[in-house]
Amino acid sequence: MSGTVVLGPVATWFPDTIAEVATLEELDYLAVQRREHALALGIETVRTADELTEVDLAAEAARKALAEAGLDAAGLDALLLVTGRAPQYLLASEATRLQHRIGATRAFTTGVGDLGCVSVSAALTLAASLVRGDARCRNVLVVTAAKTPTLNRYRPPMTVLGDGAAAVLVTTSGPGRWEFVDQIVRSDGKYADLFRIDYRDIPSGEWVEECADESTYSFRLAVESKKRFDDIVPELLERNGIHKDAVGPILMQNLSAGAFAFWEEALDRPVDKACRGNLAAYGHLGSMDILVNLEAAAGGRAAGEYALLLNSSPVAAWSAGLMRRV
Structure with missing residues (x-):
């Protein structure tokens, strides 16, 4: 690139x-x-x-x-x-x-x-x-x-x-405020309709978001997500010549305090405090989350510092982006 x-x-x-x-x-x-x-x-x-x-x-x-x-x-x-x-x-x-x-x-x-x-x-x-x-x-x-x-x-x-x-x-x-250095996006169609809304012939007021299999989401997808990030994060850093210790707290989507704790343990690095603040104030905002967190975290990073921006979706898809504060 x-x-x-x-x-x-x-x-x-x-x-x-x-x-x-x-x-x-x-x-x-x-x-x-x-x-x-x-x-x-x-x-x-x-x-x-x-x-x-x-x-x-x-x-x-x-x-x-x-x-x-x-x-x-x-x-x-x-x-x-x-x-x-x-x-x-x-x-x-x-x-x-x-x-x-x-x-x-x-x-x-x-x-x-x-x-x-x-x-x-x-x-x-x-x-x-x-x-x-x-x-x-x-x-x-x-x-x-x-x-x-x-x-x-x-x-x-x-x-x-x-x-x-x-x-x-x-x-x-x-x-x-940020240089977009590089990004990797991966997906897996096995989980394409794990979360869904059946809408055909159903009034919108009766729509319900359903998880087809909660055990798949809570366990199988969680394990696969960890494996995916274990693969794509090192690949992202290696191909850009960045050592993992050069990247500060991770930025990611806002789902729950429990999800932050899980990823901090799984990835062995802290989640930026901006994520928890935005989670508490706004809840989960879908694709918005990582942009809201990226902006909120900018003030706490000095010029030249790197940020690792992680994103995932239960459809399922994963992304890891490398950003540098300018």
């Missing part, structure tokens, strides 16, 4: 409405064990978007990122939308709806999805490839939004979902 790729600014946008997890009405109808689990995840509050769509949320974050960069949307060369899991309409285009909403009239525009939380990692790989491989592509805006697809925010046996949006500008010489 050649050519410097800079990430930033990273802009986040959250709805004003805040819900305390302990007061979520849905918890009253759970079995005692489930309720106790939901309250022990380390998530205190979540933001709720109410009637706003994912594109509404995405547009707010996109405008904020462009304003912080001092860039007009008409000057964007590419716009990548990390598509949600429940689009507003079938056959319609969420990506071009966002393009029209923000006025990115000349941007190459497409959606990136189907890898769950790791979709944002795939979008960053595509964005980096665009600015490295096409001299006419000077900037790419990657946008992702999270909105709970069902009436319930608790996703057993994993997390509690919050709403919001994030956008990051990807350039070769922008005002960003």
